[in-house]
Amino acid sequence: MLKYLLEKEFKQIVRNSFMPKIILIFPFMVLLVFPWAANFEIKNINLSVVDNDHSDYSLRLVNKVISSGYFKLTDVSPDYKSALENVETDKADIILEIPVNFEKDLIREQQAKLLISANTVNGTKGGLGSAYLSGIVNDFSSEVRTKWIQVTASSAIPNIEIVTQNRFNPQLNYKIFMVPALMVMLLTMLCGFLPALNIVGEKEAGTMEQINVTPITRFTFILSKLLPYWIIGFIVLTISFGVAYLMYGLVPAGHISTIYFFAAIYILGISGLGLVISNYSDTMQQAMFVMYFFVLILILMSGLFTPVSSMPLWAQNITIVNPLKYFMQVMRLVYLKGSGIAELTTELKALGTFALLFNLWAIRSYRKTV
Amino acid sequence: MKQFGAFVLKEFRHIFRDKRTMMILLGMPVIQIILFGFAITTEVKNANVAICDPSKDIATQKIIERIKANEHFSISTILNNPDQITTLFREGKTGLVICFSERFNENLMHSGHAQIQLIADATDPNTATTLTNYASAIIASYQQELMNQSSVPLRISTETKFLYNPQMKGAYNFVPGVLGMILMLICAMMTSIAIVREKEMGTMEVLLVSPMKPILIILAKVVPYFIISCVNLTTVLLLSVFVLGVPVAGSLFWLIAVSMLFIFVSLALGLLVSTLTESQMAAMLISGMAFMMPVMLLSGMMFPIENMPVPLQWLSNIIPAKWFIISMKNLMIKGTAVSSVIKEIIILCVMALVIITVSLKKFKNRLE
Numbered sequence: 001m002l003k004y005l006l007e008k009e010f011k012q013i014v015r016n017s018f019m020p021k022i023i024l025i026f027p028f029m030v031l032l033v034f035p036w037a038a039n040f041e042i043k044n045i046n047l048s049v050v051d052n053d054h055s056d057y058s059l060r061l062v063n064k065v066i067s068s069g070y071f072k073l074t075d076v077s078p079d080y081k082s083a084l085e086n087v088e089t090d091k092a093d094i095i096l097e098i099p100v101n102f103e104k105d106l107i108r109e110q111q112a113k114l115l116i117s118a119n120t121v122n123g124t125k126g127g128l129g130s131a132y133l134s135g136i137v138n139d140f141s142s143e144v145r146t147k148w149i150q151v152t153a154s155s156a157i158p159n160i161e162i163v164t165q166n167r168f169n170p171q172l173n174y175k176i177f178m179v180p181a182l183m184v185m186l187l188t189m190l191c192g193f194l195p196a197l198n199i200v201g202e203k204e205a206g207t208m209e210q211i212n213v214t215p216i217t218r219f220t221f222i223l224s225k226l227l228p229y230w231i232i233g234f235i236v237l238t239i240s241f242g243v244a245y246l247m248y249g250l251v252p253a254g255h256i257s258t259i260y261f262f263a264a265i266y267i268l269g270i271s272g273l274g275l276v277i278s279n280y281s282d283t284m285q286q287a288m289f290v291m292y293f294f295v296l297i298l299i300l301m302s303g304l305f306t307p308v309s310s311m312p313l314w315a316q317n318i319t320i321v322n323p324l325k326y327f328m329q330v331m332r333l334v335y336l337k338g339s340g341i342a343e344l345t346t347e348l349k350a351l352g353t354f355a356l357l358f359n360l361w362a363i364r365s366y367r368k369t370v
Numbered sequence: 371m372k373q374f375g376a377f378v379l380k381e382f383r384h385i386f387r388d389k390r391t392m393m394i395l396l397g398m399p400v401i402q403i404i405l406f407g408f409a410i411t412t413e414v415k416n417a418n419v420a421i422c423d424p425s426k427d428i429a430t431q432k433i434i435e436r437i438k439a440n441e442h443f444s445i446s447t448i449l450n451n452p453d454q455i456t457t458l459f460r461e462g463k464t465g466l467v468i469c470f471s472e473r474f475n476e477n478l479m480h481s482g483h484a485q486i487q488l489i490a491d492a493t494d495p496n497t498a499t500t501l502t503n504y505a506s507a508i509i510a511s512y513q514q515e516l517m518n519q520s521s522v523p524l525r526i527s528t529e530t531k532f533l534y535n536p537q538m539k540g541a542y543n544f545v546p547g548v549l550g551m552i553l554m555l556i557c558a559m560m561t562s563i564a565i566v567r568e569k570e571m572g573t574m575e576v577l578l579v580s581p582m583k584p585i586l587i588i589l590a591k592v593v594p595y596f597i598i599s600c601v602n603l604t605t606v607l608l609l610s611v612f613v614l615g616v617p618v619a620g621s622l623f624w625l626i627a628v629s630m631l632f633i634f635v636s637l638a639l640g641l642l643v644s645t646l647t648e649s650q651m652a653a654m655l656i657s658g659m660a661f662m663m664p665v666m667l668l669s670g671m672m673f674p675i676e677n678m679p680v681p682l683q684w685l686s687n688i689i690p691a692k693w694f695i696i697s698m699k700n701l702m703i704k705g706t707a708v709s710s711v712i713k714e715i716i717i718l719c720v721m722a723l724v725i726i727t728v729s730l731k732k733f734k735n736r737l738e
Contacts (some may be wrong), residue, residue: 018652022654026659037667039677040412040496046676087533088706090696106526117531121703122536124412125674131503134528141526160478160513161485174495189659196650263638282388285563288654289394292555296398297405298656306410307497307674309417309465315409329462336493339460 001218005224023190027236030182033241037352038305046073048092055103061140065096070132087119094118094129097337106144119208168253168336176247180303180331183240184266188295188324189314190236191229191267195274196291198225200281222363226271233267234260253338259331261341265351266327271325272358279365285368298324323354372574372580377590381564385434395560399552399602400609407614413540414500418446420464422455427475429484433512437468442504442658459491466490466501478516534619534704541614546698547671549606550691553599553629554636554665558655560595561640564654565584569644592637599633619705628701628715632694639690642729665691693717 013019047065051058066073074092077083086092106112111201116133119128169176202208211221238262244250252259274291281287301308301315302324308316319325326347333339341348386392423430438441446464449455458464471477478484485712488505490498495589535542565588570572577587604628610616618625640657647653649706667673668682675683686692697711708715 016651018649018655022436022655022659030663033682034663034667036679037682038673040673041677042674044676084533088700088704089710090700113533114528116528117533120532120535120538120542122543122674122701123535123540124543126532126535127460127538130530130532132671134530137526137528159483160509161483162506162509163485163487164506165487165489166495166502167489169492169498170494170690172492172499177494177496193655193658197654201651283567284650284654285567286388286391288559288563288658289391292658293394293398293401297401300405300410305413307414307417307465307494310411310413310415311409311707315405332493333460333462337460337462337491339462343457343460359486 002224005216006227009224009228013232020192023232023236024239026190027186027239028243030186030331031179031240032247034236035178035248038178039174042125042128042132043070045071045094045125045132046074046092047133048074048086048095049076049077050095050097051076052084052100053080053098053102056100056105057106057144059096061137062096064140065133065136068132068136074123084117087117092119093106093125094133096133097147109150150203157228165322167309176250176336177250177332177366179244179250180335181328183237183244184302184324184328184331185299185304186236186240187233187263187267187327191233192270192274192295193288194232195225195229195271196277196281196287197274197298198289199275199278199282200284204284205281207292218363218366222275222359222366225275226268226359229274230264231270233263233271237263245353252335254334254340258334258339258341258344262327262330262334262344262347262351265348265355266323266330269323269351269355269358272355272362275362276358276365279362298322302323304328323351326350372588372651374586375578377582377587377594381591381594383434385598393651395598396601397556399548399606400547400640402552403485403545403609403614406548407541407610410544411540412496414497414504415442416444417442417466417497417501418464418466419443419466419501419505420447420449420455421445422449422452422456422469423465423474425470425474425647428475429475429478430470433470436508436512437505437669440504440508442501449665455489456711464491465494465497465501466505484574492589496649503671518647523600523701539615541610541616542669542703544614545606545610545650546695546702547669549603549629549698550632550666550669550671550694552602552606552631553694554584555662556599556602557595557633557636558643558661559654560639561592562643562647562653562657563650564591564595565641566650570650578668584733588641588733592641595640596633596637602632603629604709616703620700620701621708624708624711625698625701627713628694628718631715631718631722632690635648635690635718638729640723641733642725645729645732664689668692670695690718690721691706 051062062073065071071094075086077086080095080097083092083095083097087095095117097114097117099113101197102112114137116130118126118130166172199208201212241252241256273294275293277290278287279298281290301311301319303324304324309318310323312318328345330344333344421434421437423434434445438445442678447458449458449467452469455467458467467489469489471485471487474484486509488502490502492498532538565574568577578584580587607618611618639661643653643657647656665671668675668678668686669689670686671691675686675692678686693714697714700706700710
């Protein structure tokens with residue numbers, strides 16, 4: 001019985017003019033384009049300088065700031081007001097204002113002042129930008145200091161040397177971090193949305209009635225709906241591996257079978273969720289919106305873009321029931337750090353529970369009577 | 371006009387009958403804005419750090435105290451052995467390991483030289499750099515204290531002013547983005563599906579034989595979603611002001627005017643999708659996946675556009691939400707005059723015109 005049902009499902013997928021295309025094209029689109037877009041790194045901060053001093057020192061300072069690599073000098077404004085206009089029109093992100101008598105104050109009074117104004121509509125960018133800028137100013141002042149003052153016995157000054165080591169991704173390549181997570185998103189979109197539209201689609205088309213009058217058991221029916229998405233998921237995953245390798249040279253650090261194993265459980269879970277929603281919906285439109293509602297929240301709270309540990313406690317507690325979070329973790333850990341199943345028992349238990357729960361629910365909520 | 375009113379009423383009834391969709395349409399913005407305002411932050415807070423301290427002396431204790439007191443860190447593990455670091459990282463339990471050298475204080479006091487290793491899990495480069503920077507700053511401040519400099523000569527002090535968002539709340543950045551996403555979602559997705567649905571069910575034919583002009587029939591379908599979007603706009607604005615504390619710094623009139631323009635562009639986009647597709651499935655997949663992902667990633671809502679490679683920056687120009695978000699940031703957060711967003715308004719107007727023309731042309735052809 002299952003064999004015929006599966007044959008029917010596959011025929012439906014292949015006959016559909018749209019589905020095979022999206023299954024094949026979507027992974028390419030997502031993995032080729034989005035890793036380049038998703039980057040929080042703060043660089044190329046547009047700087048507007050207001051130099052009221054026009055001295056040797058102010059010039060040197062500006063040169064030092066520009067050569068740091070973080071800043072791009074957009075303009076040298078005659079006064080603060082016109083610099084502010086640049087910020088208002090988004091031409092500049094940060095203003096460095098050098099007051100009159102900067103050089104004179106520094107040398108005569110031994111103390112000078114600078115003004116930094118940062119656009120903090122994006123707080124992270126504005127905050128980091130101004131921190132970089134004051135860091136550079138600090139370096140500049142210590143340079144000036146060592147030039148003017150004889151170097152005293154430096155060994156007496158306690159010095160803590162900080163050595164930084166970046167494990168797993170020494171070039172700090174953000175794309176490497178995003179690629180495995182985008183695979184999770186791909187599987188969620190394809191293996192979650194398509195089943196959500198499936199049963200309700202049959203309801204709307206009227207073919208459901210026909211299946212309901214046959215002696216198929218609920219279990220066989222749900223299984224016949226699940227298996228195709230499993231296979232689709234594996235195809236999508238395999239394509240993704242290929243793209244990740246060819247485009248980004250990314251090979252899983254851990255064993256590839258670990259990924260397939262977890263993916264198998266995850267797809268069962270997310271497809272199960274889709275089927276549950278499909279069972280309860282009356283129209284495809286409704287199913288789509290309910291699914292959309294859940295997936296959006298699940299994605300945003302999965303740690304894909306922002307770390308879960310930075311969320312407030314109540315939000316972290318909500319993520320305990322987010323299957324995406326666990327699978328996201330598995331993908332990144334296995335792909336980038338080479339973790340094995342032994343290190344991923346928490347995730348295994350969580351994902352297993354979700355898969356079991358959603359599918360039992362899907363079987364229970366499927367009504368053969370209309 | 372009376373007929374038109376009746377059609378609009380019919381569409382309203384359709385939407386209201388489906389309680390679940392209605393709840394999502396009106397509830398989604400509330401949940402999104404709360405999540406973005408409170409839970410989703412690009413800032414790194416309470417990150418788990420592990421400490422490896424073989425010397426356990428006064429200097430290391432003092433530094434550890436400072437790390438403990440810092441809101442960015444929470445110390446999760448004390449390691450006895452550096453060999454455990456890799457396992458710790460593989461279990462995903464920590465983002466940073468702070469490793470003191472042996473006989474830390476002794477070395478520091480006698481030879482004036484001691485070492486701290488900061489080993490970061492750089493799979494997430496953003497978090498890794500941020501954590502390393504924070505930890506370095508804490509260590510540097512301890513060193514400053516040790517140096518006990520009474521009067522450092524030739525000092526340049528900097529005064530920093532944070533414009534528009536002095537408390538640096540994440541919500542200021544996200545509210546315009548969430549607004550863009552919600553309006554786009556509701557307008558484009560809903561209209562596209564609503565029209566294709568009638569086509570697929572065959573009821574479109576029935577509507578078209580009525581004495582109403584086709585354009586009015588489509589308009590009647592669009593009106594309820596326009597109104598729902600306006601309700602959502604109001605909800606989100608109220609929540610931002612009263613719950614998230616994001617002010618409307620500029621002119622409320624222009625804010626709403628530009629939002630309505632954007633709603634119109636999104637509705638037109640939905641219309642375009644519905645003329646291009648035959649089935650609900652296709653319409654949903656196009657508007658749900660092919661629109662939403664680019665809006666989320668390329669509109670500048672989450673990731674700064676200037677960081678992207680040039681082809682993507684160019685691509686971002688055709689995303690209406692980008693221009694909407696820029697004008698919202700200016701009008702709402704910065705409080706600049708409408709003259710600062712003339713360019714954005716013109717671009718949105720042109721987009722609306724082009725999309726409407728193309729989709730109406732296509733639509734007419736299909737019906738003949």
